[in-house]
Amino acid sequence: MHQNNLSDLHRFIDRPTSTWSGRNDGAGAAHRRVHQAVTSLGQGAPDSADAVFIGFASDEGVRRNGGRQGAADGPAALRSALGQLALAQGRNSLRHTDLALLDAGDVVVSSDLEEGQKKLAAAVRASVDAGVLPVVLGGGHEVAFGTYTGVADSRTRKTAGSATSQQPGRLGILNLDAHFDVRRAEQPTSGTPFYQALTRERAADTSCRYTVLGISEANNTQELFDTAHELGADYVVDEDCGVLNQQALLSTVREFVASVDIIYLTLDLDVLPASIAPGVSAPAGYGVPLEIINVVLKEVAASGKLAAFDVAELNPSFDSDGRTAQTAARLIHTVLTYYTPLSSAAPSLR
Known part of the structure; x- marks a missing residue:
């Protein structure tokens, strides 16, 4: 666990979170669930914490991009589903279950998306530099530019590079997504964040690698593929992300x-098949199997290079049975329980 230095985090938050709740089977570690590991920042933070939740209640980017609105309600649904999950270890488990978690509350976006992204960036930057993993609960995928900016501008990134170089560390952006989200547009949307990020990196002459797993050739125009190629993006299409391709994908x-010094990991829930994740802004007709997404999250969380993680595109209004929220919660649980702090030795998952 890391010592907190998050006293200013509340300055970037628009709405405090309500108290987490869930089933209570009794006192002590033997009965512990996620909701019992969470302290709201306003209630006084513990001396140390592993991660801090930051909600990004926005679907303005989805609206601008012509998608199905409703993702602004995603943070509350994710908290509700995640709070119920147990913190337990099976035989030979590598999970870390003695977690101390904070909840900072929500950045709330109405029509001023750009201001919301600035607030989120400041909150993420403060968390990263305090040595506490920010877990950002979206919200549309416009969340990505805020999370990226917070990591990119952090002191942690600046010191992650070679001691002999004046350049900041090489930033890796790993996007689990059916879409590139590299649209060129007059204003930011849920479809533009990685175009914004990569053009910002080029302008600053810094080193950044963008890799996407799960790209759908049926849901990205040739213009988007050409833009991704121009920006130097790496990708694996959804048809090559099946269970039979697991070892090759893990090698990737x-x-x-x-190849990178510090990682921003982003999970767009529309990378999953619509049968598993129907409650998203743009459901995938094909998608990547859940077990593949889970094993990739394990690998990155345990790498010792993960600086920030966000989850995007949960749309509770299209998730009548809570299936998508429950799936997303389980994947967040994977990241939290396999997370190895920056610069720490990662356990082997092989």
Whole structure:
């Protein structure tokens, strides 16, 4: 666990979170669930914490991009589903379950998306530099530019590079997504964050690698593929992300991790098949199997290079049975329980 230095985090938050709740089977570690590991920042933070939740209640980017609105309600649904999950270890488990978690509350976006992204960036930057993993609960995928900016501008990134170089560390952005989200547009949307990020990196002459797993050739125009190629993006299409391709995909992920100094990991829930994740802004007709997404999250969380993680596009208004929220919660649980802090030795998952 890391010592907190998050006293100013509340300055960037628009809405405090309500108290987490869930089933209570009794006192002590033997009965512990996620909701019992969470302290709201306004209630006084513990001396140390592993991660801090930051909600990004926005679907303004989805509206601008012509998608199905409703993702602004995603943070509350994610908290509700995640709070119920147990913190337990099976035989030979590598999970870390003695977690101390904070909840900072929500950045709330109405029509001023750009201001919301600035607030989120400041909150993420403060968390990263305090040595506490920010877990950002979206919200549309416009959340990504805020999370990226917070990591990119952090002191942690600046010191992650070579001691002999004046350049900040090489940033790796790993996006689990059916879409590139590299649209060119007059204003930011849920479809533009990685175009914004990569053009910002080019303008600053800094080193950044963008890799996407799960790209759908049926849901990205040739213009988007051409833009991704122009920006130097790496990707694996959804048809090559099946269970039979798991070892090759893990090799790709491990090569990505080895090539960068610090990682921003982003999960767009529309990378999953619509049968598993119907409650998203743009459901996937094909998608990547849940077990593949889970094993990739394990690998990156345990790498010792993960600086920030966000989850995007949960749309509770299209998730009548809570299936998508429950799936997303389980994946967040994977990241939290396999997370190895920056610069720490990662346990082997092989």
